[in-house]
Each structure stands twice: as structure tokens, then as C-alpha cells.
Amino acid sequence: MTSDHLQAEVDAWLATHWQGLPAHHESFGRDPRSAWLAKVRDAGWAVPRWDAEWGGRNLSNERAKIVERAFAAVGAPGAGQDRSNLWANTALAHATDSFKRQIVPQLLAGEVGMCLLYSEPGAGSDLAAVRTRAEKVDGGWRINGQKVWTSGARVADYGMLIARTDWDVPKHRGISFFFLPMKQDGVEVRPLRQITDEAHFNEVFITDAFVPEENLLGPLNGGWGVLQTALAYERSVMGDAARGPRSGAGGPKGDHSLLGLAREAGRLDEAVVRQDVAQVIAWRVLNKLNTARAKAEMAQGTSSPIMSLGKLAMSRILHEEARVRTMLLGSESLLEGPEHPRAEDANFLAFNAYFTSIGGGTDQIQRNIIGERVLGLPKEPEVDRTIPFREVRAG
Amino acid sequence: MTDTLVRPETPVALDSVDRAALIDSVRRSLADRCTQADVRRIMDSETGHDPALWRALAEIGVTGLTAPESAGGAGLGAIELELIMEEAGAALLPAPLISTAIATVLLDGERLASIVDGSRIAAVAFAGTHDWTGRSDVRIAGDRLSGTARFVPDAAIADTILVATDDAVFAVDRGDVDVTPLPVFDRTRRMADVAFHGPATRIGDASRVAAARDIGIVALAGEQAGAARRMFELTVAYATERHQFGRAIGSFQAIKHMAADLLLESESATSAARDAARQVAEGSATKDAAVPLAAFACADAFVRVAKDGIQMHGGIAFTWDHPAHLYMRRARSGAQLFGDSSHWRERYIRALEAQA
16 A cells, blocks of 8 residues: 555545544543544554554554644544553553453553552652562452552552562562552542642552452563653653643743733833743744654654653743743732732742653653763662662661 | 846755765865864964865865855755754864855855855955944945954955945955954954955845845854764763762763753754754745744853863863863854844844744
């Protein structure tokens, strides 16, 4: 089949099936677009690069992009999840065949809600220090422990869980990776009130919960490797996107919103304001240019170091943009509430910037990763890397 | 000599294979003839210019890179120029490449042909509202020029001085002006004051001046991006080799974190320079934002990489013998060459306002 045929096929399929959706997107929990996503999945457009066995079409990267572009052109979601769906990609790479057959199709259509059970109160930047324990029992594992920073836990059907399965080996070597069923006694979810005054995250308390045998991903005690592939997906997505103002009333979003706010505040003729606004907008544009360059380089088959820079760049942009917004508002930023939406936005963004600079690995951890994996600088010595986890000091 | 400027021919765009071959030939030529020892030799010479090196560059087509084929040039565009400038910047090439690229846009006919074949060198003085220094004082009365253009790059070695005003472009022979070389901080980029006091040849109207300035910015941005990347590579290599406290200094987070930040700066500069080049080549509608963005993003990135790079090297980079200060001088000189970053951020936000 030629590219033209493929293009014609996708266009025809979309013309027949696509009728639009209410604009709603939630990356955690059950997806309200499931009915549509199921159609996309059944047609093979969801994961065009994958083998037909797993619902794909075996297309090359270049041809898969034809599919993605056709979907993008009409604004239809669901295509190209072989690059973007964290859950499905992790399952495909590491789950047993029988579990894959059950879960992957559901993940592609957003029919099951998902959450991440990685961080713990004593294991944040150092995820290898998890103390949640998984003990072998008949037909599976019994789980006990506590997780935190879990988005979407209240609606999730499964959590991707890392838990300790061996306490007598060094910390990275005794961890396993599971799909934990969330809807069971023994899994208690409590909303966590954040500095933004939202409760986007939750704490999850796990007491004698059960995971069936087949929900183990990767080898027993080999969970660290599975986690690394899952984290890489998550980070590359975080550099691309960041949340906008909470109220949506703070002027137009995107590159020029600061310009609009400066004009509205009557301060666009101040030299210092102009310099700061220009710089923040420039950083946003540069991040987009970097991402585009990285994608172009990867499309040509060369790996790009730039891909790892997006999240770090975005941290700076978000913190700095919040600072400039606050400066533009002046004393108005002391207020909040629905009658002061611009102030509420600025203050929300000032706190929410930490979502990116701490979440998914702090900026400092990110810099270590760039230094070591991209630039090849020698690793920082880790004193607990070789001693049995039982003997590690923590907390 | 024509007195009316005609539109240049449409530049040829190379495919990726030819482009790689071009870059490779420039890289090899620079590796042969523009080593660090060469840079220091040229830097310490009276004129800061090496005619043999310039001839060699002319032979592989660099001096006529963006000139139309009818003038003996390669007929290429801003995209290729920017990539070549990345190589030139990495090697700290001390040669009038940027002046030549700007002059190529302003000239036609024999004058252009003699620039392209490397037999003559042109320097460009921007005057009027195009003068970024705010210190020049060039007056035009009919076809006579008077006053002084300050900080004109390459003027002391130029055969022809071009003056780009708001209304016209003039050419003056080197013998008809007084050139005073300046004792510049970056001796790899020479500048001079040029005093005019007589007739000048009006070679065209001002229709190409903005395009000439854009090409100059693209060339400078490419030079800065390439130099920033090379300085960064030197720094990472040093942090890997240099041991203190029983470990490579690059294993310390204090160094590693600076390196990660500088990678972001360096890559962002490359992205900005290449995007500006592409937009200039395509005549994009948003070119007037892309060019100023590249101007300040690349200047700022190079200054930061050079500055923090010295800090990361420690004492060794504080010596004259280490190349780090040469990069620092280049970075600081380039950051003033066509106006400072505040100037270009202001032009950037004006372009955004115009688009909004």
C-alpha cells in the first residue's frame, strides 16, 4: 500500500466515523471518550506502529505519522498511542502475554482508570528506597504500605505499583512492578490538600491488599528496570505540556497571554516589563523549537539529547511566568476569589509551577539524569547502592 | 557597475547529503588552517587577518556562499550560511565572513564578483536608524558623505566600505576614507572607526538594507551557537577528565547541574539560530520575531556558556594559554556587535505586538 492509499484510507475512515467530542481530557482515571477510543482501537489506528497481534498495523514511523497527522487535522484523539500511552506501552513491554491480552485493549480505549503508585513519604526523589512490601502468597502477592502523590487514585481501577520483594539485597535489586487492582478492601484513598488549595493528589494506604500472580510486570525483583522505561515516558510528556491558569479568565492562553495581561494592566510601555515579558515568551518559543528539533532528529533515526531538556526548560518558564504575572498585577495579586480571577491565576501558577519542578523527579534529579545519561558525566557515588536494603538508613 | 539593484536570484536549497558534504569540506578546511595556534597567530598579527586562509575559504566557495551563481557564487541561502557559521564559530575563525555575507546582499555586478572570488573585502557601516551603536555620526548631502561611522567590523582590511542608510546604500573605496583601527577587547574580531569626507557612489536604494541586517544577524547567531556548543564540549570533556578529592569533578552535583543548564542554553541557541535562518530563507511572515529572538537568545547563551564554562574549568581556564578566554572574548564581543540583548528583546516584543 502506498502512502497515498494509507492517507486515503485514514481520511475515509475519519470521514465516516468522526463526529467530534466534548472537549474534555483527563489523563488519569476512566476516560469519558472510551466509546470513540474503542472505535479507533478496533480500526488499528490507536497503535499503528505495533504488531497486528497487539492491535497495531505494523507501520513504519513515517507512515504512522500519516495516521497521526490525519487525526490531528480533524482534531480527533486516540491515534499514535504507541508513542504517548504510558500505561499501554509499559504493559506491552513487560506484562505476560495473557495479562497483555486482557489489559492492553482496555488501556487503549481508556476503559480502565489508572494511577501511579511509586512515591512514598520516605521515597520521593529516591524511588529505590520504597518500603511498601509485597509478600508471596497463594496465587499472588499480599501488599502492605503507603503511597503518596497519586493522581486519579479515586477513580482508578489499577495502580502501577512498585513494592519491595526482597529486603536482603541492595535497594535497586529487590523491587518488583505490579498492576495493583484498586477496587478492593485494603486499598484506602485519601485526598491530599495541596499548596494550591486543590486536592489533585491522594495518599493511598494499602493494608493486606492482593495482587494476582499474572499482574507482575517484568521479572520478580526486576521492577527497577520496568520503572525506568515508565518514567522516561512520563518525563518526555511533561516537557511538552503544562497546565494553564485555573480560572481560564486571565486572558488568552499560550505564548501571548503575558503580552495581553501586560497590556490590560496598562504596563506594556514600561521598559523593564517589556524585557521580562519578552524573555518569558522567548523561553516558551525556544522550548517549542527544541522539541521540534528533537522530534525531527529522532524521525531521522538519530537519538536526540534535547528530548530530556523539556521538563527542565518548562520549570524555569512556569516559575518565571508566575513571577512576571505577579509583577504585572502588583497589589492586586494580594487578593483571591472568583471576583479576582487574574490574581487567582497568578497565585495559582506560582504554586503550581512546583508541579513540574518537583513532580516526576525534581529539577535537581533531572539535572543529574541529564549530566549522567546525556552528557556521560561520572555518577555521583551512592553509599547505599551495594548494601542490603534492610541495613539502609531512611526516613 | 550597475547603479540599480536588481532582486537576487532565488537561492538554491541543498538536499541533506549535499549540505552535509558542504559542511564537511568547511570543517576539514578549518581543522587544517584554523587551529587554535592559527587563531592565536592571526589574533596577534597587525591586521588580525590571514589572506592565505581567506583565499583557501574562497576556493571552497565560502566567500560566495550566498551570492547568486551569476556572480560566481554558490547561490545558497540563509540555511547553509547559518550552518557554515556554526563551524566558523566553533573554530573561532578570525575572518570577515559576516561582513561578506551582509555585503553580498547589498552588492551586484563586478563589486559583488570581486567579493565572491575573495580578491576584495567589503565592510559594512550601518547608519541612521540601522546604526545600533548610537555613536555614529554619518551625514549625507547628495552623493557626499561626512562624519564618522564607529565600530565598523573588518573596516581596516576592507577594500570597499559600504554604508547602509535609511534611504540608500553607498560604496566608498578604502582610499577615500580615514580608517582608525580600534584597540578591541576581542582581537579575533577587529573593528575600526571610519571617517567620511568626500564623494561616495550611490549603488542602490535602501530596499535591501533590512534583508542585509537579517542575514548579518543569522550569521552571527549561527556563529554564537556553534561557538557555545564547542565551549560546552570542551567543558564537559574537562569535567570528565579532571579529578579532585579522588573523583572526576563532573561527578559532583555542583558541576553536573551547571552542565545540564548549559546544555539547555547551548541547544536552545542552536534551535533559535536555525529557526531564524529557515524563516529568513523562506521569507516567513513571522521572520521579524524569529530574527530578534535568535539575536538575543544566541548572544545570551554564548555569554553564559563561556562564563560558566570558565568557572567549571577552575584555575586552568584563568590562564592565557587556555582557549576559554578566547571564547569569552568572542561571546562578549558578539553580544554587542549588532546591538545588545536588551535592544533585541525590545525589537522582539515589538514584532509580537505587531503580530497580535
